[in-house]
Amino acid sequence: MDPRPFDTAHIRSILATDCGSTTTKAILIERRGDAFRLIVRGEAPTTVEAPFEDVTRGVLNAVREVEELAGRRILDGDRIVSPQTADVGVDLYVSTSSAGGGLQMTVSGLVLQMTGESAQRAALGAGAIVMDVIALNDGRRPHEKIRRLRQLRPDMILLSGGTDGGDVRRVAEMAEILLAADPRARLGAGYQLPVIYAGNKDAAGVVRETLAEKTALSVVPNLRPAMERENLGPARDAIHELFMEHVMAHAPGYKKLMTWSPVPIMPTPGAVGIIIEAIARRDGRSVVGVDIGGATTDVFSVFGGVFNRTVSANLGMSYSVSNVMAEAGLANILRWVPFAVDEEDLRNRVKNKMIRPTTIPQTLEDLVIEQAIAREALRLAFEQHKALAVGLKGVQTERTISDIMSQSASGATLVDLLDLGLLVGSGGVLSHAPRRAQAALMMIDAFLPEGLTHLAVDSIFMAPQLGVLSTVHEAAATQVFEHDCLVRLGAVLAPIGAGRAGQSCVTVEVRGPGGSGAPVRIAYGELVLLPLPEEGVVRVVATPERGFDLGAGKGKPLEAEVTGGVVGLIVDARGRRPFALPDAPAARIAKLKQWHAALGLYARDI
Amino acid sequence: MAHAYTPGLRVTGHAVIRRERRLPLKGEVLARIGDAVDADTVVARTELPGNVQTINVASRLALDPARVPDSLVAPVGSAVAKGDAIAEGKSLFGLMKQRVEAPVAGTIESVSPVTGQVILREAPIPVEVHAYVRGTVAEVIEGEGVVVEAVGALIQGIFGVGGETFGPLRIAAAAPDEELAAARLSAEHRGAVVVGGSYVSYATLMRARELGVAAVVVGGFDDGGLKRLLGRDLGVAITGAEDLGLTLVLTEGFGRIRMADRTWRLLAAHEGRQASVSGATQIRAGVLRPEIVIPGVGERSGDATSVGRRETASDGGAGIEIGSLLRVIREPFFGRIGRVTALPAELQPLETEARVRVMEVEFADDGARAIVPRANVERIED
Structure with missing residues (x-):
């Protein structure tokens, strides 16, 4: 292969594939002006197993779809043309794989x-x-x-x-x-x-x-x-x-596939980790990424520059949905549902989803139940992540009185929700939620971010291809990630502390284009949506009441730049440390309905 | 593009059924190509290596690990009985003899001069593999097992629990939409493969177990009952290894669901014939479905297809067109049967606001029409 692809100045076009266990996804990236952008995306069934037993067949099929959609040639027979000459071929080809398990x-x-x-x-x-x-x-x-x-x-x-x-x-x-x-x-x-x-x-x-x-x-x-x-x-x-x-x-x-790319083929989740690390490094903030699939849920985090990844092999929305119910318990799923559900009926529904994993919710009630299960799958996967993303155990540390008071010790989790700057969700139930606010609230309920945290979803899950690409061309990978991959939802502002319902909790002011500019006082126990522009940056000033903390200290105001998004700024004054839903079913259902209405979560009252 | 989902469950009156019968480790194959075998014929046998015991001789004799090999009285490779001396050492200026005895009978496998440990392997564990299906040996896998071939009927269920078994088929419900009632079961069902209709309750299933029924085949069962049967909530759908006293195969799913007519007719037509049943189910990666094999029935004909044990979900999934008979597999019409009356090409919004490909279905029971996502139906054969 021509060594020029590594000379990134010459790269005009990039083809990247991810050979998943069922689908091979191909994306075409081209330089447009100063920036790299996603041009088209194609997919085809993976062909690792019988009767084909040749992964390259699926790759070529996916690339052919890309050719059709882009209206230009990339292949010459069964060969990827590289480097690009005139309008034919690409300058770089990279791939990841999770096929075959x-x-x-x-x-x-x-x-x-x-x-x-x-x-x-x-x-x-x-x-x-x-x-x-x-x-x-x-x-x-x-x-x-x-x-x-x-x-x-x-x-x-x-x-x-x-x-x-x-x-x-x-x-x-x-x-x-x-x-x-x-x-x-x-x-x-x-x-x-x-x-x-x-x-x-x-x-x-x-x-x-x-x-x-x-x-x-x-x-x-x-x-x-x-x-x-x-x-x-x-x-x-x-x-x-x-x-x-x-x-x-x-x-x-x-x-054969290995000979097509000058860059080693990488395991899919390894590649996702690389792009998450790159984003955290570039923005200088802590990032959590979660990918919830049918069978497994992967969680990636970067806190204090330390990268961690966990995979919860049996938490997912189809093949593993029954295991979510087994691990979380029915009561934990039902606490998110604002109507009465017959337990035996729910059990049978969940098992029927497991044995027929490709069905989709047709009624709004069914969608609400599915999103309730997703909250628990995400919560459990994050619990597992927090338990493994820890400091080194067995290390002698000098402990101060304040350490002892806060119970911190060697082996404490590195995950600091107050420090979390960006939470990115991906996977069908988040990426394809009919309303983006649904994805935002699922992530908030499952992860319980504290202080100010930006929210985003990965619209079509290109992170694996962009991860492997970032090892040779970080600029192209992060440009496409920002512009074509991430859908910015906005941010959540959640004061730490507990209070009485109706008691004033925080006052928030959004300054800048799209913001109202007027201070809004929010009571404890409420969830409020404040509009943000879809793009650009605004300034948010939030002043918590005494006893509540947004990261600057109890009662201390927080002033920060917030990037806009399609949902807005969600002020979550439902309490943290602890966050709890009312125990009495009638009170819990009333609260859930109130919160859903505040975010305009569903098309009708349920 | 969203496809109408067809799990590709095979329900066929005659197929060439090939089942690989393999040992977990290399061993001895007892059958030859062309041999006629019954379900319980032993076709291959081997011995699994016994459990390993590690004995820290260095610490027991207070020896330097490097000197442990010299302390052995039973050399590596020798067999020892429980209580036999393995190693000896001397202490107190050679006056006192100390010995290390074998905690179990076994063979001395190795000794390490680094850790001072002796590894003792217990007696091997015999393992036998049965033919499972009455048929003939079509292939011998040298040292590993055989492929048994049978011509007969094959019915795949959607979910099962319990291992391989066999027995005569007995129909114990009047119709495919009738629940299997405990009152229909009696001592004559001992060792039988009992076919119910739409549903079996946990109590009836327990009655079947008491009576010594080999397997129960029904349309549906409650997940609450499954939890009681297994003693735990089933998380991941990998089954077949549990020891339940009987095997349960669901042909349709969870809840009360009328058994598909074709399945019902096929099972009923072979009442009294011997059937082999496996509850083993694996829904992820290389889908494995429970099955009922009725060997020796159906005529050999040109369209008998060769069927391996592992099938992909796409097998048998013919496309759906206007007039196709299908069943809805998700609420709000779960379990209802109807025919396709329209297949609009454009994406349509559901109540959830998701825009998906849909179809219009006319239900068989009341003639009502409804819009259903294409992902939520499965085709059933007329």
Whole structure:
């Protein structure tokens, strides 16, 4: 391939695909004036499985749709023309993939809460699904660990354990367990299972002796070289490399696909993480992204510059909808529904959605129930994320009186809702909600942001393609992300504190084009929508009452720039820490109806 | 583009049904190509490696791990009984002998000079694979199993629980819209595959289990009942491994739903014949549906299709046109049957304000017409 694509100054056009487990999506990006813009998007069924067993067929079909929609040629037969000559071809082609179930890994460490957790973060951050975390102290006896390792058929194993200079013997014990299990790879019986060792450097020799013959072993620098330091980069890079070398190379058609792009094919969620990190870095603020699908929900966050990703493998809106009900409980789903529902009927409805996953709500009541389930799926996925996105455990910290008072300790979550600047939602139930305000309130109810937080949805989920693109052309990726991918909804302003219903809570003034300029006083327990321009920036001055905090301190005013959006500025004075719905059904239903009316959530009263 | 969803459940009077019967590990295949097999014929056998016990000899004998290999009295590879000495050491200037005994019977698999651990493997666990369906062995997978082929009727359900079983088919409801009543069940249903109509209650299902019924096949069941049956809320639809005392196959879904006429007629036509039933269901990635196989029925004809165990959701999903018979699979018309009377091309707004592709349906029972999203119907065959 021509090396010029990396010289980003010459790039005029980019083709990016994401080979998902069911659909392959292709986007065409072209330079228009100074900026890169999305031109068209095409899709076709993924062709990894029988009868095709060649991923490139689906890619070519998706690209043909792009050709038709864009009205110009990109392919020459079964070849992507690159670089672009005149009006034919593209200058750069990149791709991500989660076909065939994505990247499935087993990770292991010595102590579950320390190296086990670090290894899990490394694998998740690289875009893997973690099938199990095996640790010496995981409560299972050695033969149970061995049996489990044998049952799982991962794409690769990440073995960590010990800090550098620590005990070698226990790492050797873990390697021996792995050897006794003789685990097999998921794809293709004819090759050795890739194992990455990223533990105590002094034990590398012993691990090599134990495992080098029976596995495809790579040794990389320790992912937890010291108690107080994590070094996940080398392990993540090794995972990406082995994903290409072993997993992708054994998936049908990928060898060919890999030759089409000068940039390595990346696991889909790994690529999404990269674009979220890029946005957080560029704007200098904390970002949370959530992608709720039919089977899984991914949560990405960047707080204080630290990136974390979790995948809740069994929380989703179709295949996994029944598991949302099992995990959240019926009562938690029904608390968001402003009418009485027969429990047995709801149970049957949810199961029927699971077995026939492609149906859609036809009645408004059905839509409200679906959005109630989505709130709980998002809430649970975020709970799981907060539990893993934590500081390092086992670190000795000097604790002050105020630390003790606030119960902060090593291992506390990095997720600080008050610091959260942007919350981005994606996935059918959010991206395709009939009214954008519905998406905004689902995210607010599930995540309970505090202070001032901007809200957006990813309209057509291009984040994977833009993520891999950002590794070679960050400017193009972020321009398209901002202009064509994100739909800005506005922002939410939520004071922390509790009060009595009707008591004054906060006064808000929106200054600038589209804003009223007049101060609006909002009572505790209310949800109020203030108009914002759809584009541009306004200045918001919000003064909380004594006892309420918007981030500047109790009773202290907050003055900030707010970017406009299609919904507006939602002032959420329903209380935080705690946020609670009324217990009595009649009072709860009345409140929900009042809030829905305030945001104009639905076409009619329900 | 939104397609009318057809889960592609096969309901056919005659098909060539091939079922792969594979061991979890390599082993011995007991059948040969062309052998006639019954549902309970053992076609392959193997032994799973036994559980592993780790014994920390270094700490038990207070030895340096490097010296542990020399302390073994039973060498690596030797078999030991429970209580046999594995390793010995000396203490107190060689006057006192200390020994480490085998906690269980097994084979010494390895010893590590780094950790000082001995790995003892327990006796292997025998595993047998049955033919599951009466038929002939069409293929032998060397060292792993066989492919059994049968010609017969095949009915796929939409959801099931419980493992593989077989027995004679017994119809225990008068019509496809009738609920399976406990009063219809008796001792003669022991070991049978009992077919009900639209629904089975939890209480009736428990009565069937008491009577020793092998499997129950009905249109629908309540999720509340499923929770009681499994002892937990089913989260992810991966079933087939649970030990419930009977297998349950739902042909239509959750709630009370009339069994499709075609399914009902096919099952009724073969009353008394032996049927093999599996409740195993996996809805994600490589859809696996529960099934009822009735081998040895139906004539071999040109259109008998070869059917593998795993099918994709698109199989059998013929397109919908004006006049097609279909069932609505979501509220507010859930379970109702009708014919397509119009297929407008443009997107139309629903009450939810979503704009989607729809169709007009005339219901069979009262002749009323309604607009339904195309995503919310499934075609049923006349």
